[in-house]
Amino acid sequence: MSETPFRNPGWAGNTGEFELSEADVRGSAFVGRRPPEGVHPSTSASYPFMRVERDPGAKLFDGPWRERFEKMLTRYPTAMAALLPTLNLAQELRGHISPETMDEVAGLLGLSSAYVRGVATFYTMYNKRPVGRYLIQVCTNISCSLCGADEVLAAFLKHVGAELGENSSDGNFTVVEAECLAACGFPTCVQINERYFEDVSAGDVPAILKRLVSELEGE
Amino acid sequence: MASNGRKADTVTLTIDGREVAVPRGTSLLQAAAALGIEVPHYCYHPGLSAPAQCRICLVEVEGAPKLQPSCVTIAQDGQTVHTDSELARGMRQGVLEFYLVNHPLDCPICDMSGECSLQDYVFAEGRERGRAQEPKRVFGRDDFGGDVLYYGDRCVMCTRCVRFMDEVARDSRLTVVERGDRAVIDTFFDSGLDGASFAGNVVDICPVGALVSKDFLHKARAWDLDHAPSVCPNCSQGCNIELHTRDNLVQRLKPRENPEVNGHWMCDYGRSRYEWMNRTGRIERPAMGRGEERSEADWPGTLEALAARLAGNEGEIAIVASPFCSVEALGALSQLAKEAGEAAAAVFRSPRAGDEDPLPGFPLLVRRRDLAPNVDGARLLGYARTGTDDGSGGLDEVAAHRGVVFVLGDDLNDQPDDFGAAADLFVYLGTFDSPAARNADFVLPVTTFAEEEGTFVNAQRRVQRFGQGLRAPGSARPAWLVLGALLAFLKSGKTPANAAEAFAALADEIPALSGMSHESIGPGGVRLEAAHA
């Protein structure tokens, strides 16, 4: 558990009324980073994890990734149905879905490359270009907007030092806007890789970034 | 429903106050069409699946809580449907207003203008002015390769083009990229449509000017074109088409629906080959005399002189005819030859492709190996193939033939200058002069299929009629008329007044055609076997 002093400890549901640690809330298996082979094959690629370390040139799919891919395939009736989780897996591994990745996924599933491109571009949660180690998605939908999302977004952009959607020069951060993250009770909500940061105000931003950098350095 | 519990196979419903009975399973849109009521639609196309996504075919069905998409709602017994109620019209107006939010309204420079569904629907039912204040988004245009150009701003996202490539061409190259107002149709990045041999059809089915033909780009306005029903002459499939002409030139070819031959489609090979119909430098006047002695003459004098020569003929007759000629012409020539003497040979030459090219989603349509429209008609009328697969050679015997030589429609481009030099009588009925025709005693200018009416027999042995789209140059005449007139001289008969009469004369003589007439063949053609069944 990080000792970094800022108001929001970085997990869902902390209203200050309970003395719960991050580990209590998430369960210890969910604290920190995912192991490269995922947690359990049954959850494989059911959620687009953002790993901090990623390898745009990694093979689709090898070793434990292959196992997850094959396990996942058994859960979907058709190749079209398996496309989203396959893209999730590819993005988890490579960090973004490049044209080459689309083509390879099409080959893996026996779909046309154009179809895969159509699907990948329909969903905003697939990164079509490389993003920073931390992808910071600031919700600017209604609830968050009413509670200062614009300032939070501006603060992130300022402290990261990059334009909206661009990567910071050190490659650590990419700040984007997101639509509703389903945490309207805790605005402003910011999703950073797979973690939610709730009740974020503009003043929290430097501490959050500091914590993220310290996690990187702690590697 | 019938009282014995079995479903009757027709249902009766009321659309806009009129009753109609349609087969069970018919959609409301088709049922309305049976009454002559066109329900506006974009995504629905009779040759494709119906995703019901364009939302403009919604109609009011009494008893249903909200408007129903007529393209996928199946007609039920006793239903009462309103396609033109206030609710339906108001909804269409609203949907059209949304379609125009980002549409550039560049009709004055759009090739689709005049035949565009968006233009028609908005003109008929749209709001006079849009209320959108925001600037329109701009995509510009994208070259898809082949003959296809995409104007993203005009697209209504009906996905007909995507579904054509998926379902009919079975080559899923097109897709919707991005979403919302950023959505565009595209291929996999730069891969394009090159090499997709039926891709030109997406231009035909695009209901707006989003997909246009590069070949036709800014060439003519839709309302300036005349449409002549015809048959594609570029292979022996004989796809039913229309010649779209302007200024006595063919401007483009478009498929004409025939569920038994080509559906709604045609191939790019056939579609792109029409320039030859516009070629100038034709033979325009009849002429007599070999080489230096050649001089132009009028038709009556020429035909009389030729008929006299044929009447006194004693030599055997050799014929080279082209499978680009109609049944009427080929038939009249073989009748004439029969009348004038003994047959030595009757051959045709035509180019052949290395392979066939089927349309996977509509297997009846195959671009055939024979790249001429009437190969089967020529065979039926007793002509035999000669020469190589590029349509040349094979004429050595005819070239040196000593009796009578008839050449009909074959340009003899590969033949030596002394072709026919040994012949007693050499008659050349053609469209273009050629060095190998210099020994012809008679040069008779005839029309191309685009300049006459007639019939072809396709590879399914289907007799199909084509109509006239162009005026003939000079005094060129249809070959069936020229040959019919000669036959009339020889037999003291009557010259056929039109192609239908020329066909009727043949039907009397040729068992395979007996009982058929232009009228019985109709616009969709008849299979030879079916005519005698």
Ligand code: SF4
């Ligand atoms: S390009 Fe034409 S056919 Fe294709 S989706 Fe757009 S409007 Fe429809």
Ligand code: SF4
């Ligand atoms: S398949 Fe043959 S007849 Fe049909 S369009 Fe192509 S070339 Fe013409």
